[in-house]
């Protein structure tokens with residue numbers, strides 16, 4: 493992509509605009525050839541939003557749905573046909589829920605919605621690599637992970653409708669509450685992982701006991717201090733945590749290329765733990781890479797950073813209009829990398845070498861019908877969610893009541909009462 497067609501692209505040649513560190517040193521007579529080439533390397537253009545992730549990308553399924561092997565023997569997809577079909581089902585159903593939620597917001601039934609469109613494979617692949625005893629710390633977009641952890645999508649919708657504060661029990665699902673404060677949950681996750689360590693649930697060799705923690709965050713969050721602090725704590729304590737960064741190329745209107753001069757997964761090296769970049773639209777690769785990282789964490793080998801290279805196909809949230817800051821050509825390119833289409837192509841063709849034939853039309857059609865039913869049920873139940881008593885907002889702010897809170901509750905109750913009959917008195 494050239495600068496001419498992308499109004500907000502960073503100059504990639506270093507020859508236009510104010511002199512960069514690289515151009516200044518390159519023109520300096522005292523700089524040696526080695527210095528110059530090192531600097532050129534350090535200041536080289538970073539991949540753009542339509543880049544394909546580069547040769548370091550771990551991929552097991554191409555965008556065309558062809559099965560390929562990763563050169564890294566740790567990343568094997570050991571899933572049989574029923575498991576592949578289950579993954580496909582997860583992808584389709586969570587996309588259907590997401591579409592319904594967007595429609596509900598447009599009809600005024602939700603205050604806002606943060607769509608996961610395009611990121612289904614990153615979320616389902618990693619979510620299905622978790623074991624029951626593992627813990628996940630999400631942002632606000634991890635509907636696919638919530639699904640894998642058994643959270644009823646209705647609970648997610650309740651939060652965005654403003655009738656609950658995240659209506660699921662984190663302990664029941666081992667899936668913590670959505671976090672809007674960018675990056676904050678990475679520290680919570682590391683703290684939790686340090687607790688798991690102290691409980692002796694790491695490296696015992698018992699597959700039902702050893703536990704890991706996974707922290708989800710976006711590319712934009714990597715610019716947040718909390719994330720760097722979380723990396724430091726995780727590294728020095730060797731915490732059983734997997735940092736799962738969904739690089740969807742955008743932090744609202746800020747492209748990832750403006751947030752880092754190196755591929756994000758390489759950040760891990762500076763903190764002292766491994767980083768890997770995986771094709772975030774390839775559910776098999778995401779599953780394999782996450783499984784390996786979780787195993788390492790559970791076995792006491794410490795943290796891993798996974799950069800799932802993907803794309804936010806929709807708006808940041810329903811309050812956002814991406815046509816104001818990104819070009820449609822980008823979207824077109826990423827459409828060809830769709831996570832669901834490639835798994836459908838793979839299943840439809842079959843894979844004789846791995847012992848399964850073509851998956852017939854009936855499977856896909858039945859799933860469409862199941863998706864429609866699920867969406868209808870979620871819609872119906874959403875519309876009948878009861879509005880909470882406004883005073884309940886004071887109930888869960890602190891573990892125990894205290895006088896100041898009681899006074900605030902009383903004041904709010906009196907204020908609310910003043911609207912009795914619909915009019916202020």
Ligand SMILES: Cc1ncc(C[n+]2csc(CCOP(=O)(O)OP(=O)(O)O)c2C)c(N)n1
Pocket residue numbers: 633672673674709710711712713714740742743744804808
């Ligand atoms: C501490 C903090 N700063 C700013 C914001 C406003 N904000 C909400 S979402 C967002 C961008 C996050 O981008 P990224 O981490 O890439 O996640 P994505 O939304 O792309 O999934 C920002 C800056 C916030 N919620 N919290």
Ligand SMILES: [Mg+2]
Pocket residue numbers: 710711712738739740741742743744
């Ligand atoms: Mg992002």
